Amino acid sequence: MEKDIEQILITSEQLQERISQLAAEVSAEYAGKKPIFIGVLKGVLMFMGDFVKQVNEPCEIDLMRIASYRGTGSKGSVDPVMDISTDIRGRHVVILEDIFDTGRSLTYVCNHLQAMEPASIKIVTLLDKPAKRLPEVTIKADYIGFTVPDEFVVGYGLDYNELYRNLPYIGILSPEVYQ
Numbered sequence: 117m118e119k120d121i122e123q124i125l126i127t128s129e130q131l132q133e134r135i136s137q138l139a140a141e142v143s144a145e146y147a148g149k150k151p152i153f154i155g156v157l158k159g160v161l162m163f164m165g166d167f168v169k170q171v172n173e174p175c176e177i178d179l180m181r182i183a184s185y186r187g188t189g190s191k192g193s194v195d196p197v198m199d200i201s202t203d204i205r206g207r208h209v210v211i212l213e214d215i216f217d218t219g220r221s222l223t224y225v226c227n228h229l230q231a232m233e234p235a236s237i238k239i240v241t242l243l244d245k246p247a248k249r250l251p252e253v254t255i256k257a258d259y260i261g262f263t264v265p266d267e268f269v270v271g272y273g274l275d276y277n278e279l280y281r282n283l284p285y286i287g288i289l290s291p292e293v294y295q
């Protein structure tokens with residue numbers, strides 16, 4: 117597995133330090149609001165677990181799953197796979213995402229949740245890859261962990277064909293693996 121990683125971009129220690137800061141900022145903003153953190157599976161798994169453990173305010177969690185990616189290129193459409201099970205009408209929703217790339221997935225998730233009439237929606241993304249953002253995407257992330265270059269990254273939940281999610285760091289996948 118390690119031999120397929122061209123470069124480690126973000127170490128496990130750097131991830132934990134930044135996630136603690138993000139959780140502290142979000143906890144302060146949502147104090148007394150009992151937010152619902154909605155994670156977008158599967159990539160968000162590690163980030164969500166580490167993030168919510170550091171939130172020191174009452175909160176709820178829910179999950180949804182969409183399919184939007186094949187291999188190393190965006191498929192161009194987003195399919196719902198699993199919906200949330202909470203009634204979010206009138207609630208403060210915080211979407212947790214692994215990586216904000218073209219913006220198709222987050223646009224889909226935002227529109228889908230907005231239709232359920234929550235009081236507010238904000239977005240926390242661990243990684244932001246602005247290079248490939250589509251011009252029609254108008255949403256913005258409210259909290260960003262790290263901005264990454266235009267490379268295909270894996271680890272800490274992020275996969276290539278379902279592999280590498282278990283790496284404890286974020287690394288650039290060697291192009292030989294997918295070429």
Ligand code: 5GP
Binds near residue numbers: 184269274275
């Ligand atoms: P978007 O819809 O913004 O193009 O893509 C978001 C989804 O594409 C992410 O949730 C993630 O599943 C996938 N994705 C985008 N860039 C990368 C990347 O560099 N590595 C991996 N593993 N997945 C990515």
Ligand code: MG
Binds near residue numbers: 156157159160221
């Ligand atoms: Mg994802």
